[in-house]
Amino acid sequence: MSRVNPNYLQLKSYLFTGIAQKVAAHRNAHPDQKIISLGIGDVTHPFIPAVVSALHKAVDENASLAGFHGYGPSCGYPFLREAIAQEYARLGVTVSSDEIFVSDGAKSDVGNIQELFSPDAVIAVTNPTYTVYIDSNVMAGRAGEALPDGRFSSIVYLPCTRENGFVPDFPERATDLVYLCYPNNPTGTALTREQLAGWVDWAIRNRSIILFDAAYEAFITDKDVPHSIYEIEGAREVAIEFRSYSKTAGFTGLRCGCTVIPKELTAAGPDGAPVPLNPLWNRRQCTKYNGCPYIVQRAAEASHSPEGRRQIAEALSLYHGNAAGILAAAREIGLDAFGGINSPYVWLSTPPKMSSWAFFELLLEKCALICTPGVGFGSCGEGFVRISAFGTRENNLEAISRLKQI
Numbered sequence: 001m002s003r004v005n006p007n008y009l010q011l012k013s014y015l016f017t018g019i020a021q022k023v024a025a026h027r028n029a030h031p032d033q034k035i036i037s038l039g040i041g042d043v044t045h046p047f048i049p050a051v052v053s054a055l056h057k058a059v060d061e062n063a064s065l066a067g068f069h070g071y072g073p074s075c076g077y078p079f080l081r082e083a084i085a086q087e088y089a090r091l092g093v094t095v096s097s098d099e100i101f102v103s104d105g106a107k108s109d110v111g112n113i114q115e116l117f118s119p120d121a122v123i124a125v126t127n128p129t130y131t132v133y134i135d136s137n138v139m140a141g142r143a144g145e146a147l148p149d150g151r152f153s154s155i156v157y158l159p160c161t162r163e164n165g166f167v168p169d170f171p172e173r174a175t176d177l178v179y180l181c182y183p184n185n186p187t188g189t190a191l192t193r194e195q196l197a198g199w200v201d202w203a204i205r206n207r208s209i210i211l212f213d214a215a216y217e218a219f220i221t222d223k224d225v226p227h228s229i230y231e232i233e234g235a236r237e238v239a240i241e242f243r244s245y246s247k248t249a250g251f252t253g254l255r256c257g258c259t260v261i262p263k264e265l266t267a268a269g270p271d272g273a274p275v276p277l278n279p280l281w282n283r284r285q286c287t288k289y290n291g292c293p294y295i296v297q298r299a300a301e302a303s304h305s306p307e308g309r310r311q312i313a314e315a316l317s318l319y320h321g322n323a324a325g326i327l328a329a330a331r332e333i334g335l336d337a338f339g340g341i342n343s344p345y346v347w348l349s350t351p352p353k354m355s356s357w358a359f360f361e362l363l364l365e366k367c368a369l370i371c372t373p374g375v376g377f378g379s380c381g382e383g384f385v386r387i388s389a390f391g392t393r394e395n396n397l398e399a400i401s402r403l404k405q406i
């Protein structure tokens with residue numbers, strides 16, 4: 001009999017499935033209530049006009065023999081790789097187009113990138129964290145044993161707490177890899193230039209690699225928060241960066257993102273000699289991936305145009321306004337709240353002595369609101385819930401007025 005990959009049996013149940021079950025039960029019991037979700041991190045703003053017209057144009061192009069596009073380059077069309085390189089240039093950062101790998105989104109890339117590293121590589125993740133970083137390493141057999149408290153024996157966890165301002169301390173021993181996501185999902189907090197520079201310096205000293213998830217860079221409003229890790233000197237030698245059009249340009253359903261692997265970035269080969277990772281990722285993508293659709297890449301390109309960027313800024317300001325409303329309401333009802341300024345997420349402290357899940361149930365029962373229990377992102381998320389500002393303005397205002405009545 002064929003045998004299953006035993007690593008898959010170690011996976012914890014998917015957080016959002018557990019939430020969906022509780023919501024379904026509530027809906028059954030109260031079929032007439034309007035439930036508002038501040039839970040899963042999906043956007044609601046429709047495509048911006050620049051994206052819509054690029055999509056239409058690309059479809060029409062493909063209706064002719066001359067304009068038809070079949071398989072494209074696995075790593076992206078030059079026009080989009082170039083547009084992304086120019087986006088970096090606007091930050092004063094040099095990234096060449098052949099260091100940019102276009103994909104169907106950041107989730108695939110942050111999940112797949114671990115394939116480039118040794119099966120016994122030691123990884124560090126923040127606690128709480130975006131769970132893909134952990135689960136993809138569990139699947140690869142890199143996590144060790146599941147411990148009773150939900151952690152894994154071979155993974156190094158970096159607590160992000162109220163006490164350290166949700167800025168992780170460096171691991172006590174060097175790890176091969178560290179996943180950093182800033183602005184952060186779920187805490188909504190960001191790293192200043194100085195804090196991120198500390199991490200780059202740590203990686204250089206310890207010969208580690210930082211896997212930097214910048215999915216929320218477009219939400220940054222503080223001048224002192226870098227949009228790219230490559231704004232930090234030396235980062236090209238130690239960091240891979242992931243970007244996504246999902247939260248920025250509303251591509252959660254359209255699917256596009258990219259991964260940047262600078263040519264200087266290396267990891268040790270079997271004889272200890274440095275092996276560049278850029279060609280390895282190229283080889284991986286050409287083998288397992290046939291590229292993001294032409295039509296979608298044209299839409300992504302349009303989001304970088306001057307009008308595209310203007311329209312995105314307008315769309316994001318709506319989410320920023322939602323987040324500001326949630327922050328203000330939280331303070332009004334006497335709950336501590338973090339994030340929400342450089343991020344679409346507010347990390348809301350539960351009332352004293354109330355667990356994440358108990359507060360989740362309270363909000364569902366009393367306000368018909370769905371949030372995400374912080375403990376679902378890691379043990380240090382206990383005592384918090386994540387509130388998303390991705391709702392429509394109308395739902396956001398309604399949710400805020402319900403929150404204030406609690």
Ligand SMILES: *Cc1c(COP(=O)(O)O)cnc(C)c1O
Nearest residue numbers: 105106107130185215244246257
């Ligand atoms: C939403 C999100 C992404 C983006 O995923 P896509 O696959 O591009 O939609 C990546 N990382 C984090 C932390 C996210 O929250």
